[in-house]
Amino acid sequence: MKLTTKGRYAVTAMLDLAIHHEQGPISLSDISARQGISLSYLEQLFAKLRRRGLVVSTRGPGGGYTLSRAATEIAIADVITAVDERVDTARCAGRGDCCNGEPCLTHDLWFELSQRIEDFLATITLGDIMQRQTVREVAHRQNRCLANKVSATL
Numbered sequence: 001m002k003l004t005t006k007g008r009y010a011v012t013a014m015l016d017l018a019i020h021h022e023q024g025p026i027s028l029s030d031i032s033a034r035q036g037i038s039l040s041y042l043e044q045l046f047a048k049l050r051r052r053g054l055v056v057s058t059r060g061p062g063g064g065y066t067l068s069r070a071a072t073e074i075a076i077a078d079v080i081t082a083v084d085e086r087v088d089t090a091r092c093a094g095r096g097d098c099c100n101g102e103p104c105l106t107h108d109l110w111f112e113l114s115q116r117i118e119d120f121l122a123t124i125t126l127g128d129i130m131q132r133q134t135v136r137e138v139a140h141r142q143n144r145c146l147a148n149k150v151s152a153t154l
Contacts, residue, residue, distance in 0.1 A: 007085035009037050010045050014079050017055065018071040018126040019139045025064030033149065034142045045083055052082035072127030077118060079126075087117045
């Protein structure tokens with residue numbers, strides 16, 4: 001499967017942004033601190049997310065990023081493709097040239113699995129994930145940890 005750290009981190013960062021949307025623009029440094037993703041990596045990801053129209057940036061004091069539309073309107077598949085990722089279980093990326101330029105014995109199986117994964121991710125939105133109790137618990141814990149770190153440095 002070709003889903004790498006880039007796709008996972010993009011989904012995680014977008015979910016963090018969605019969870020904290022009521023706070024206004026969210027800085028990448030806050031996402032970095034909560035999620036343990038390097039700031040420079042987030043900057044690269046958010047440049048792609050912004051170009052694809054999934055986030056909007058606000059400059060200046062109090063600036064940061066917001067979702068371009070409601071979390072319920074952003075599918076996980078949209079986030080993954082925005083950062084140039086693909087969910088592909090076939091060695092040939094669906095081209096059918098996996099065995100000396102021809103389809104291999106299991107080409108159709110892996111191609112169909114890839115399609116089902118893509119279809120599944122296209123039906124789940126950031127809003128759907130935000131509603132999960134375990135996600136809310138993790139977000140609450142991360143917020144407490146970040147608050148503790150901030151108060152310890154003051």
